[in-house]
Amino acid sequence: xxxxxxxxxxxxxxxxxxxxxxxxxxxxxxxxxxxxxxxxxxxxxxxxxxxxxxxxxxxxxxxxxxxxxxxxxxxxxxxxxxxxxxxxxxxxxxxxxxxxxxxxxxxxxxxxxxxxxxxxxxxxxxxxxxxxxxxxxxxxxxxxxxxxxxxxxxxxxxxxxxxxxxxxxxxxxxxxxxxxxxxxxxxxxxxxxxxxxxxxxxxxxxxxxxxxxxxxxxxxxxxxxxxxxxxxxxxxxxxxxxxxxxxxxxxxxxxxxxxxxx
Amino acid sequence: xxxxxxxxxxxxxxxxxxxxxxxxxxxxxxxxxxxxxxxxxxxxxxxxxxxxxxxxxxxxxxxxxxxxxxxxxxxxxxxxxxxxxxxxxxxxxxxxxxxxxxxxxxxxxxxxxxxxxxxxxxxxxxxxxxxxxxxxxxxxxxxxxxxxxxxxxxxxxxxxxxxxxxxxxxxxxxxxxxxxxxxxxxxxxxxxxxxxxxxxxxxxxxxxxxxxxxxxxxxxxxxxxxxxxxxxxxxxxxxxxxxxxxxxxxxxxxxxxxxxxxxxxxxxxxxxxxxxxxxxxxxxxxxxxxxxxxxxxxxxxxxxxxxxxxxxxxxxxxxx
Numbered sequence: 001x002x003x004x005x006x007x008x009x010x011x012x013x014x015x016x017x018x019x020x021x022x023x024x025x026x027x028x029x030x031x032x033x034x035x036x037x038x039x040x041x042x043x044x045x046x047x048x049x050x051x052x053x054x055x056x057x058x059x060x061x062x063x064x065x066x067x068x069x070x071x072x073x074x075x076x077x078x079x080x081x082x083x084x085x086x087x088x089x090x091x092x093x094x095x096x097x098x099x100x101x102x103x104x105x106x107x108x109x110x111x112x113x114x115x116x117x118x119x120x121x122x123x124x125x126x127x128x129x130x131x132x133x134x135x136x137x138x139x140x141x142x143x144x145x146x147x148x149x150x151x152x153x154x155x156x157x158x159x160x161x162x163x164x165x166x167x168x169x170x171x172x173x174x175x176x177x178x179x180x181x182x183x184x185x186x187x188x189x190x191x192x193x194x195x196x197x198x199x200x201x202x203x204x205x206x207x208x209x210x211x212x213x214x215x216x217x218x219x220x221x222x223x224x225x226x227x228x229x230x231x232x233x234x235x236x237x238x239x240x241x242x243x244x245x246x247x248x249x250x251x252x253x254x255x256x257x258x259x260x261x262x
Numbered sequence: 263x264x265x266x267x268x269x270x271x272x273x274x275x276x277x278x279x280x281x282x283x284x285x286x287x288x289x290x291x292x293x294x295x296x297x298x299x300x301x302x303x304x305x306x307x308x309x310x311x312x313x314x315x316x317x318x319x320x321x322x323x324x325x326x327x328x329x330x331x332x333x334x335x336x337x338x339x340x341x342x343x344x345x346x347x348x349x350x351x352x353x354x355x356x357x358x359x360x361x362x363x364x365x366x367x368x369x370x371x372x373x374x375x376x377x378x379x380x381x382x383x384x385x386x387x388x389x390x391x392x393x394x395x396x397x398x399x400x401x402x403x404x405x406x407x408x409x410x411x412x413x414x415x416x417x418x419x420x421x422x423x424x425x426x427x428x429x430x431x432x433x434x435x436x437x438x439x440x441x442x443x444x445x446x447x448x449x450x451x452x453x454x455x456x457x458x459x460x461x462x463x464x465x466x467x468x469x470x471x472x473x474x475x476x477x478x479x480x481x482x483x484x485x486x487x488x489x490x491x492x493x494x495x496x497x498x499x500x501x502x503x504x505x506x507x508x509x510x511x512x513x514x515x516x517x518x519x520x521x522x523x524x525x526x527x528x529x530x531x532x533x534x535x536x537x538x539x540x541x542x543x544x545x546x547x548x549x550x551x552x553x554x555x556x557x558x559x560x561x562x563x564x565x566x567x568x569x570x571x572x573x574x575x576x577x578x579x580x581x582x
Contacts, residue, residue, distance in 0.1 A: 034347070034348050035344060035347045035348070035364075035367070035368050035369045035370070036344040036347070036348060112445065115445070115449070115454070116448060116452060119452075119454050120439060120441075120449070120454045120455070200440055200441065200442070201410075201439050201440060201441050201449075201454075202439070202440065203437055203438075203439060208414075211413075211414060211440065212414045212415065214340050215340040215360070215413045215414050215415050215416060216363055216367065216414075216415045216570060216571070217340070217343065217344070217360075217363055217364040217367040217368075217369055218367055219344075219367070
């Protein structure tokens with residue numbers, strides 16, 4: 001019985017606010033005559049025709065593929081560079097000013113420059129996503145690697161745990177909660193940049209579709225795209241939570257153990 | 263405690279959303295002091311095409327009609343037309359196909375005057391389809407290639423497709439890429455596209471590279487109405503006097519611009535950063551006072567032909 005109630009409460013917590021917001025939106029927009037802000041009813045009506053057809057494979061899929069490619073590349077670059085920088089105080093002192101400089105450049109500002117260098121194809125769009133996603137991952141990895149337990153550093157030395165074994169079982173593992181935090185931030189940055197990179201000089205993708213709806217004055221369709229983006233965000237964050245719970249299972253166990261031992 | 267927080271959140275959300283919903287329903291005209299001039303907001307694009315309204319303002323044509331002009335520059339018709347429909351702008355300037363498409367999609371827009379037309383000469387227009395590769399000599403050779411247009415679904419995309427189709431090429435095999443006019447020359451120079459469709463002053467910059475022009479708006483129809491001045495149906499009904507006065511002033515401005523090209527070249531420098539030597543030599547569009555409804559019919563046909571809208575735009579609904 002108790003389990004049922006807890007389960008129910010979790011469901012309410014998950015969908016409660018979205019339902020309230022949708023209801024508010026529904027009634028507030030019901031008699032809107034402004035073309036740019038159509039009633040939610042019309043938005044939902046055009047939703048299936050707009051998205052459950054060719055657009056799913058021709059626009060949504062290319063966007064998600066580019067996001068995946070850019071995000072994965074950013075993960076690799078961020079973690080590799082982060083471990084290198086985090087492990088050495090000298091390297092850190094050397095690169096930190098440059099990192100701060102590069103980090104401050106908003107990736108959307110790079111779009112016109114990248115068009116000239118990398119062309120108007122997928123490369124530019126993926127580079128834009130990497131340019132934004134890499135920072136949270138890199139900086140969190142640096143912090144995570146820098147903050148490893150000094151006692152465990154000594155333990156590794158004593159037991160002659162070194163090289164790849166040390167990297168895999170000690171450095172990456174103890175930095176992993178921080179790395180995951182960075183990866184989560186990078187995911188939302190990636191979704192934003194996925195859309196921005198497609199707004200101009202594009203021939204497919206969600207951003208391209210948005211631009212097309214706007215220039216063609218198809219406002220209900222444009223708003224339905226906003227819903228699609230939100231849904232993509234929710235699905236990706238659920239997916240991320242699943243991966244995180246696997247990767248950080250040891251961490252959660254450890255924290256729980258620490259809590260009970262207090 | 264938790265309930266109260268939730269209630270506050272709910273109230274906040276309601277406020278935000280209802281404020282957003284009301285945002286577009288401004289009063290169509292700014293309240294003015296009795297006997298004083300009417301202040302109107304006009305949405306324009308900072309390009310050569312709108313020179314007449316800037317010229318008319320400086321010549322006092324709008325003051326004569328008791329209108330105080332407030333010119334707001336926006337990036338394009340896609341940003342101006344919803345503003346006209348929602349009441350942010352009382353009048354606006356937009357390319358003609360966008361007006362037709364907007365009306366088809368439920369925006370309450372009426373055309374009141376011609377914005378600009380072609381220069382009248384197919385071989386020397388203010389617009390042009392430009393290629394860099396000297397082996398491309400006809401539009402049909404662009405089939406299957408990448409061509410830059412300033413926006414998707416606008417007059418430029420329609421013109422590109424129609425030029426290729428008229429020459430016997432497959433218009434649907436083209437890949438249209440949205441690149442703003444100022445970035446087009448660099449894009450073609452770096453071979454990111456195979457052709458661009460530019461208007462002045464970008465066209466001058468492209469011609470200066472020695473590239474060749476394969477066609478223009480005037481190739482499709484020398485009398486084409488390229489852009490329109492518009493207002494909302496609501497304002498036309500509620501304040502026909504203001505609309506009539508604005509229309510008179512803008513027509514006078516168009517007439518003046520048509521017969522005083524030197525003053526046009528001068529005033530363009532006040533709201534764009536086109537250098538003086540380019541302004542002196544570029545091809546100016548034509549500024550007829552009357553809308554060529556035949557060319558609007560042509561554009562309506564092209565809009566359906568190239569799948570921008572499903573139903574053919576109703577030209578008479580725009581003009582009524």
